[in-house]
Amino acid sequence: MTAGARVGATWGLTGVTVRAGGRTVLDDVTLAVPPGEVTAVVGGDGAGKSTLARLLVGRVLPDSGTVAAPGRARTGYLPATSGVWADLSVAEHVDLVASAARLDPATTRTRAAALLGAAGLADVPDRLGRALSGGMRQKLGFCLALLPAPDLVVLDEPSTGVDPVSRVDLWRMMSAAAADGVAVLLTTTYLDEAERAATVLVLDAGAEVYRGDPAGAAGVVRGAVAVLDAAPADGTPVWRRGRTFHALVRRAAGAAPADLEDAVIALALEHGGAATRARPRPPCRPPVADDVPAVVARHVVTTLGDVRAVDEVDLDVHPGEVVGLLGANGAGKTTLIRTLLGLLTPTSGTVTVLGGTPDRGVRRQIGYVPQGLGLAADLTVAENLAFVAAVYGLPGAPEPPPDLAGLRDRLVGDLGLGLQRRLAFAAALAHRPGLLVLDEPTSGVDPLARAALWDTVHEQAEAGAAVLVTTHYMQEAEQCDRLLLLSRGRAVGGGTLDAVLAGATSVEVRAAGWQAAFAALGAAGLPVTVAGRVVRVAGVEAGAVEGALAAAGVAGEVRVVPARLEEVLVLAES
Amino acid sequence: MRAMILKEFRELRRDRRTVAMLVVLPLLLLTIFGFAANFTVDTLTAVAVGPGAADATAQVAAAPAGSVALDVRAVRPDADRAAAVADLAADRYDLALVTTASGPPEILVDGTNLFAAQAADVLVARLGDAVTSETLFNPDLTTAWVMVPALIGLILTFIGTIITSIGLVKERAAGTLEQLAVMPLRPVDVIVGKIAPYFLLAAADMVLVTVLGMLLFDVPFRGSVALLVVAGAVFLLVVLGIGVLISTVSQNAGQAIQAAILVLLPQILLSGFIFPLDAMAPGVRWIGYVLPLTWFVKISQGVMLRDAGLDSLWLPLTILCGMAVLVFGAAVLRFRASITPHRSRAARAAGVSR
Known part of the structure; x- marks a missing residue:
């Protein structure tokens, strides 16, 4: 990234309304996307985030209002699907984008080398899109969006489904682009991510809930x-x-x-x-009398191929307890869950679930909500519940939760993700399970819907169910009573969220011009990211940061602050 | 188990494509094999030429009637054998009755309509020594000679419809079509760039099959190469257009394959290269007439086997051109609409009423 800060207009939307299918997708939304800053749009599924992103790249036209965007040739775009071709190699992607944007070969080479280097993709030019992990795909998509040196880059949910390590890389790349003078807009469902932007727009069902500095929302x-x-x-x-x-x-x-x-x-x-959004009252299970752990795993090793995907892990989950499994992609979370559910046989070690080895009989007492939810999209709400009731041999189909009661006969595929998750919860709880296993239970939903889902989880725990969830988001982790931190199959930490975060520190730099501090620390090879207008470096001594700033002649206030959860996860990986 | 069965039925009921497959496919196959699958030709069309044309016609008609009826469509005393050969090359008749000033009448049979030629052999045998006979274009009635030109069309159809639609649908399912739409590419760049490779691959396959057919099965190539190339290109536009249209109504490769099967099956069975069109019930024959492969097979067999020229193949070629304009045009418009920014329906309606 060699280009200096471009003097550019502020892009964005003014009073934009978009209607589709008889529904208002965006309602009189205004948002400025200034150059040199990261602007975040946050909201759940159906909030209108993607429509807003597609307005800026010219894929959707407003019904009223105006859109200021630099035009196709000057806009970079990372669609929610990452826009990476499964059968093209990294180098071929670069060729495609370079020739579509008519870049000359020399510029292409320098820019591609810089961008792919920052993304950690420089060494794998021949790797095919399909062989990249979710995080690497998103990073490649981001490199491609930035390759033609755009004035505006629009990122639609760049971090959804991306592990914390890649997420930090993505933030570093976004910060670098902003420091370079690019106007960066990203959409996300997670507030801890939006919190790091200079400006945030919170959308709920297409309408603005808050717009401005993330720190000003409370006011x-x-x-x-x-x-x-x-x-x-x-x-x-x-x-x-x-x-x-x-x-x-x-x-x-x-x-x-x-x-x-x-x-x-x-x-x-x-x-x-x-x-x-009336809160659901799912059936409650009578509290368990004795304190027999619902899950006891001892020295569990599960080998997939020749990889020890789970390596010597111990785990207890007691009734009434919410335990979170934390870790990056490939840390072994899903393999451990599948082992506990009896879908994989441990190579060594013992697994006891609800007092027995996990077989079909034991699984009848487990409620499981996979990440893909496991609902039949072509069936109605009532039919899905009837299916679950019939499979578990319940006397009658359970009533849908109150907020789904009016939607009994709607096809599940037509419902928003928040409601689908609610239904998946209701289906998993219908047989009053003693153990509830939730794989990233609230990804993709808005804060209010997320709060309602967690209400349900806590109610279950209070009624005596043991709950095991996987996550890599701060907001989910803080809902858990206890965490187990996994890295490459091994347990590397655990305890309460405070215990996991304890001792891990990050260095924060407040400087008049954060771009200069960011550039100086990046040039010194430090793992630097930006939160709002504050520069952060995780896992290094304050002295190293001060030294790098002094060497570059940048003035800034340096202090040591508690690390964020994803910084801890990244440190655990390294 | 009951729960699983019930769930599966409920889901199937809402999957319209699968229901369509379940209903349409049996009906289609029943129609085809009930009305169209008929190898027996019971009527042969003929032309009589030469000075004794009228007499010879009467003589043949007077012979004991067998299972094959002769339908003499034209009697042309002033025409000669060469004219009769030209008529057969143009596929106007199944056989020709040639008379000269002296000697017995000669029956010329078009060997490229296999089943008609076999029926004609029966007729000739019944007439015995009263006539001589010659089978033209495919004297040994080799099946491969008839099949290879038709297969060229079938292979083009396969590539154009299935491979192209899967290639396009993959792009839509992976979300990369969205990426292409916002890149600084014009819609025409995307459309041509996406379709041209399949066009070239299909063209290469066409050359390969033609050459291999000629080398392996000694299939002759008697007519104009240029004419076949032009017809092949036009036909390719039609089938690529069908492929693109299928991709615009499919969300994933599975759906595209389902739709492509529904389009391919009738083409294979009703285009006349397996079952003779003439032997089909009229209603079913008309289905054959709206399928592009029917017309391409007429051209490829005519050019390669009978040295037919534009004077006799202008009709199939014109029909293919018309289909190409309609189908390919509709495909390009639909594909273009999917990669250009769109306004909601409500907004368009409001704009009209204003």
Whole structure:
């Protein structure tokens, strides 16, 4: 990345409305995407994020309002599907994009070398798209979007399904592009990611909930948030964060929201979100009398081919407990879950689930929600539940949760992802399982829907079910009572979220011009990323950062701060 | 188990393509094999030429009627043997009755319509010494000679329809079509760039099959190479167009293959290269007439085996050109629409009413 900061106009949308299929997808949305900054659009499935991204790249035209974009030749785009061809090699991708954009060979070579080098793809020019991991594919897609040196780059959910290590790489690349003067827009479903952008637009069902500095969201909440140990008996809107209840109360009765997630949930509730999202009351299982662990795994080794995908892992999950499995892609989370479910036989070690070896009989008492949800898209809500009831031999089909009651006869494939997840939960809970296994239970849904899903999980735990979830997101990890950190099949840490984060530090740099600090630290070979307008370096001494800044003649305030979860995961991998 | 069965039926019911396969395929096969699968030709069309044409016609008609009826469509006393050969080359009749000033009448049989030629042999045998006979174009009635020109068309259809539609649908399913749409490429770049490779591959296959057929089976190539090349190119546009159309209505490779089978099967069975068109019931024959392969087979067999020229093949060629314009045009428009920005239907309606 050699080009200096380009002086450019601010791109974006002004008063844009888009309607499709009788529905308003975007409702009078305005967003500025200035050059040299990362702007984030956050919202759940169906919030209108992709439509907004496609407006900027000219794939969708607004029904009203105006779109300011630099045009096709000056815009880079990373679609949600990563836009990488399965049967083309990395080098062939570069050729394709370079010739479509009519780049001269010399420019192509220098830019491709710089971009692919930053993405860690420089050494695999002949690898085919299909042989790349999800994270590498997204990074390649990002390199391709930046190859023609665009003024605006639009990234649609670049980090969905991407492991934390690649996610940090992606953020570093995005930060570098912004430092270079490119206007960067990304969409995401995760607030901890949006929090790192300079400007965030929170969308709910196509309408703006909040727009501005992520740190300013708390200031526009009309009410306040009270942190309680038990749910209030009155109808106060409430959501869970781990074992505590957060309630939206009058200004005088609580404090300002502590983070973006609380602020966004509060804002969504104040926008009338509660009325449309009554919380489900799934059937509750009678509490288990004795404290026999639901899962006991000892020295479990599961070999796939000649890879020890799970290597000497111990795990206990007690009734009433929510345990999170944390780790990058390939850390062994899915293999461990499949071993616990009895779908894979451990090579050595012992697995006891609900008092027995996991076979078909034991699996009848397990509720499992896979990442793909396992619903039949061509069946209605009621038919899906009837199928589950028939398979588990229940006397009657369970009633759908309240917010799905009016949609009994709708095809599941036509529902939004949030509602599909709710239905998958209801289906998994219908037979009152003693053990609940959830694979990335809330990816892709908006904060309010995520809060409602976690309410369900905690209710199950309180009723005596043992819950095991996999995740690599902060917001999911903090909902767990205990975490097990996996890396390359081995358990490398564990305990509460605080225990996992304890001791891990990151160095934060606040400088007048963050771009200069970012460039200086990047040039010094440090693993640097940006959160908002603050530069962060994980896993190094403050002295090294100060030294690199001083060497480059950049002034900045350096301090040591607690590491973020994905930084801890990256450190665990290295 | 009951739950699984019930679930599967419920899902199947909503998968319209599979239901269509389950309903349409049996009906299609029943229709084809019930009405079209008929190797027996019971009527032979003929032309009589030469001074004794009228007499010879009467003589043949007076012979004891067997299972084969002779339908003499034209009696031309002023024409000669060469004219009769030209008529057969143009595929106007199944056989010709040639009379001269002296000697017995001669029956000329077109050997490229295999089943008609076999029926004609029966007729000649019945007439005994009263006539002489010669089988033209394919004297040994070799099946391969008739099949190879038709196979060229079938292979082009296969590549054009199945391979092209899968190639396009893969792009849609992987989401990379979206990427192409926003790259600085014009829609025409994307369309031509996407289709040209298949066009070239199919053309190369066409040359390969033709040459191999000639080397391995001694299939003759008697007519104009240029005419076959032109007809092949036009036909290729039609089948590529069908492939593109299939891709625009399919979300994944499975759906594309389902649709392609429904398009391919009738072409294989009803285009006249397996079952003779003349022996089909009229309704089914008309299905054959709307299929592009029918017309390409007429051209490829005519050019390669009978040295037929544009004067007799203009009709099939014109029909193929018309199909190419319609099908390929519709395909390009639909594909173009999928890669250019679109406005919602509501907005378009509002724009019209304003």
